[in-house]
Structure formats: C-alpha cells, structure tokens
Amino acid sequence: MSVALSGCAKLNLTVSGNGDVMQVIQGDVLKCDLPYFDICVANIPYQISSPLTFKLLSHRPMFRCAVIMFQREFAMRLVAQPGDTLYCRLGVNTQLLARVSHLLKVGKNNFRPPPKVDSSVVRIEPRKPQPLVNFKEWDGLVRICFNRKNKTLGSIFRQKSVLSILEKNYKTLQALQLSQNGSIEDKETALDVSALGDTGEDLNMEIDDDDEEMEVEDGETKGSEFKDRVLGVLKQGSFEEKRSSKLTQADFMHLLSLFNKAGIHFS
Numbered sequence: 001m002s003v004a005l006s007g008c009a010k011l012n013l014t015v016s017g018n019g020d021v022m023q024v025i026q027g028d029v030l031k032c033d034l035p036y037f038d039i040c041v042a043n044i045p046y047q048i049s050s051p052l053t054f055k056l057l058s059h060r061p062m063f064r065c066a067v068i069m070f071q072r073e074f075a076m077r078l079v080a081q082p083g084d085t086l087y088c089r090l091g092v093n094t095q096l097l098a099r100v101s102h103l104l105k106v107g108k109n110n111f112r113p114p115p116k117v118d119s120s121v122v123r124i125e126p127r128k129p130q131p132l133v134n135f136k137e138w139d140g141l142v143r144i145c146f147n148r149k150n151k152t153l154g155s156i157f158r159q160k161s162v163l164s165i166l167e168k169n170y171k172t173l174q175a176l177q178l179s180q181n182g183s184i185e186d187k188e189t190a191l192d193v194s195a196l197g198d199t200g201e202d203l204n205m206e207i208d209d210d211d212e213e214m215e216v217e218d219g220e221t222k223g224s225e226f227k228d229r230v231l232g233v234l235k236q237g238s239f240e241e242k243r244s245s246k247l248t249q250a251d252f253m254h255l256l257s258l259f260n261k262a263g264i265h266f267s
C-alpha cells in the first residue's frame with residue numbers, strides 16, 4: 001500500500017491499496033492518523049517539511065521507503081555529511097533514523113509559474129532495526145553541539161548556560177536516585193521519535209554559525225567540580241578539540257554514552 005500527498009484540492013491525502021482499490025482521505029496530513037503504508041510519494045508544501053518527515057519516521061509499523069520533493073536547501077541539509085557546510089541537527093537526527101539519499105535536482109524552471117526556490121527529490125529509507133537510543137537525550141546533546149557547530153566541544157561545554165542546564169539535570173537525577181535508594185540506574189529510554197522533530201528548519205534556512213556576541217554574553221564558568229566532570233568526559237573520549245561540524249553519528253553516540261556513564265544527562 002502506498003500513500004501520496006495529492007494535488008488538486010487543498011489538504012488531500014491519497015492512500016492507494018492493492019489492485020484497483022483507492023482510498024482518498026481528506027485532511028491535514030500532520031493531524032490525521034495515517035493508515036499502514038509501505039511506500040510514500042509526496043510533493044509537499046515546503047513549510048511542513050520537517051514535521052512531516054518526523055511524523056513519517058515515527059509512524060509504526062515503519063514504512064519501507066519515502067520519495068519526497070523538498071526545497072533544495074532543506075534536502076541538502078537532510079543528506080549532509082560531517083564536514084559539509086549544511087551538516088546540521090536536522091541531518092544528524094534524520095540520519096539517526098533513516099538512510100537518506102539525494103535522487104535528483106528539480107530546478108525552479110520546471111514549474112509554471114516558476115517558484116522562487118529550487119527543489120530536490122530525496123529518498124528516505126528507515127533503518128531497521130531503529131537505533132536503541134533515548135531520543136530526548138540524543139537530541140539534547142545534538143542541539144547543544146549544533147548551537148555553535150564550528151566551535152570546539154571544549155568551548156561549547158565550558159559555556160555557563162550549557163553547564164548550568166547539565167548541572168541542574170545532574171542534581172535532579174542524583175536527588176531522585178537518593179530518594180529511591182539508588183535504584184534508578186538510568187532514565188527510561190525515550191522511544192518517541194517526535195522528540196527529534198522540532199528542528200524549526202523549514203523556513204529558517206540560516207546556517208548555524210558562530211555568534212561572537214552570544215559568547216560574550218554567555219561567557220565561561222569559573223572552575224567547579226561539575227565543570228571538571230564534564231570536561232573530564234570530553235578528555236576521556238578525546239573530544240575537547242573536536243567540532244560538531246565534523247562529528248559522525250558514531251561519534252555522537254560515543255559521546256552521549258560517555259556523558260551518560262558519568263551521570264550527565266541532556267533531558
């Protein structure tokens with residue numbers, strides 16, 4: 001069974017079944033419950049690119065393949081690899097869940113009247129099985145790392161604002177463990193993929209960049225036991241001088257597990 005975002009009327013979702021049977025569901029694809037499907041083909045309104053992608057990726061049972069047209073820059077972000085200019089949180093989170101490949105460019109002049117932006121068709125194939133990772137923790141780490149993706153991790157994790165969030169999480173968990181006689185070993189695995197979806201990158205196509213003003217405002221903390229703990233984790237995995245823009249999925253996974261082992265959590 002396949003599903004397609006259909007054309008002529010607004011808010012049409014077409015679901016086709018086997019043989020001659022075709023079911024048309026009218027509604028907002030972001031709000032309606034999707035039926036089972038194994039293939040999705042869609043030419044979507046670009047402003048729902050990110051929520052739709054993560055809605056599809058959180059749908060169960062998992063589909064086999066989606067072929068979707070996105071605005072070119074969004075597509076390039078989805079498929080970007082470590083070291084590419086457009087490597088970002090959106091791509092890292094999507095590639096955690098799926099293999100993503102660029103199929104073809106569709107220039108604006110293929111449309112009448114031509115829109116302002118170029119497009120690209122992308123194939124999304126969910127990873128099977130899905131990675132066993134707490135998505136809230138994963139996204140918390142990736143969010144912090146890509147806030148300043150060209151800074152070293154050492155500099156990112158020395159920021160007051162970052163250390164203060166992490167220390168709050170650390171203390172909350174410690175208190176919880178004490179109150180439960182140390183019986184909580186780790187937080188529950190969050191399997192809700194939608195934790196990864198609010199990337200806010202559909203319309204805002206700015207490339208994350210270093211913002212010197214923020215640095216002055218935020219500043220670094222003085223020495224503290226907790227700061228030493230955080231920097232100790234970075235040293236342990238030789239991450240201090242590395243930059244998020246070059247980290248692979250495996251690097252992020254390794255870094256997250258080192259932090260979690262040290263009792264440092266991102267959600």
Ligand SMILES: C[S@@+](CC[C@H](N)C(=O)[O-])C[C@H]1O[C@@H](n2cnc3c(N)ncnc32)[C@H](O)[C@@H]1O
Pocket residue numbers: 005006007008009010011012013027028029030043044045048
């Ligand atoms: C880019 S057009 C593509 C139309 C057609 N599929 C084609 O390829 O020519 C996107 C279509 O999705 C519809 N649409 C917009 N927002 C939607 C939503 N939230 N849920 C379902 N359909 C939506 C629009 O009305 C429009 O028909």
